[in-house]
Amino acid sequence: MRADMRLEELGVSRLGGSGLGEVDEPAFSGLAERHRRELHVHCYRMLGSFEDAEDTVQETFLRAWRRRETFEGRSTFRAWLYRIATNACLDLLAKCRPEPATGGEVRWLQPYPDRLLDELPAGEADEPETVAVARETIELAYLVAVQHLAPRPRAVLILRDVLGWPAKEVAELLGDSVNSVNSALQRARAGMREHLPAERQDWTGGEEDAGTRELVRRFTDASVATDIDRLTAMLHDDVRCSMPPTPGLYVGRDSVVNNWIDDGFEGMTGLRAVPTSVNRQPAVAFYHWRKREGAYLPLTIDVLRVTGGAITEITTFHDDQFPRLGLPERLPADGTE
Template structure:
């Protein structure tokens, strides 16, 4: 399952690669504050980088802030031997590695090693697990190669979930080599390792990712295509009409549904149908309303559930969809209402 090979092919011409950094880039403005202001243009891609490393939007935001603080403090020592972008990535990578020391990985329920659950069983909530979080897409031009790479394939939810199976150093090496297309010697210099050690870490990381990650043949439909938009519209309409029969007709035969912080996951349209009918608080059409958006370069929607006492629709679940060949292959329904604000969605409708 060589997903890494496909990723390398996709990013081979990425503007994130140092090879496309304009020649002769030096330290930039003489003043450190002016330099830091100029360096803000890299914030979005650094956020994606820290998110790949940590699996947490909240942590990634903090780590980007720390990266810029470290860059500002050490600006006088920047000699311009590498590009500004490369220098910032080095700082960000080491900031992430320090932050990840002793931390638990951030899985999805499918990454806990449990078999598919019975949809009739009681749901088990695991609040102590630091679950993987979704990433808002930027407002960048979707035709820009850096956006395509940074906001789709290399931050798709399944790929970031697979990265969580790697050690932090393996993650760093794999992301720097296969996503950012750095040379092994450059990676070694960045993380303080020999080229041989980098190659060894990369080999083990690729093997582990091949075992747990998405297949290179598992191509997702971009969220901006007419087909993906139409499917998301029909997905939303089925929920709002509480037509679960019509909803599961959109799923592939091997479709998976999971909803952290509950630790179970469910496979097949029949099981997903029973799960929703058994455990969903909605009872009739109009109980649920959904607002479309995108996350991790995938179609997504914020689901609001009607409060039976107040009648107000309140943030309930945030759905991220894998859409393949016009069908829903996977849904992660995040049950953390605080996520909504990160996507510019209100707490109530």
């Protein structure tokens, strides 16, 4: 009876032993599409790349359609899709990234726009702990740490700690024993502690407070003015700065500032900024005046992590990310250039 109820959720009253074999492709696509955004976020956590996650969700739907007759209602359709998606991620990692990230740097990291995160189902929105976990585990600091784990412990961590799957179900998905899953989870948690902020309360997590908003405003103004001294005063002693996919991780205030100076940031003119947010973190999109085009064109996006009134991390992304984040492709002249 429980299986029948789950099948009825799909609009399929009786399948016998044929799984979803009697469902036509448009109907099946409609069922699967309901879960696209949450599957995409799941794959994004596994892979760290928005584009790879998109490809993997497409692969998930293709595999699900080809294997539809294997679904017999013993689990929810949603859980069945998560199983397929997780295995698709593991297959991609084995093929394209046989070794996890090292050294605190993830060159394939891409941002995830908040406007798309807002599409996630709100069924558990009334649970504060669930909301906090969802926010913290989409932040860039978490994603970078996850990418330093081997693929299978990574999958265990996300399935157990983020999605809340029981150890038995994770073991069935991975073809492991419950003991192996529990052991992998312990290793994964230990690995995360090596790369996450020292204290959990150091995370941006939750809504930005007035102090954070004011700090971001001052950072924006100082950046547009290319005022190195003002920017330096806002940085934490051990601030970290990276610009994936460009190699290089700069740690410490002096290292970060010297890199800015070496790159010719000091004295740069013709900048404008647009505030935004990605990965549930404050971000600033910068545009640079191009006289030939008569407009400000995309330059970079800075995603900030703020701790204790100081900027503790700046992750900068290139202009190719602007369209995905829903940012303008250009800003008109303002009469000052």
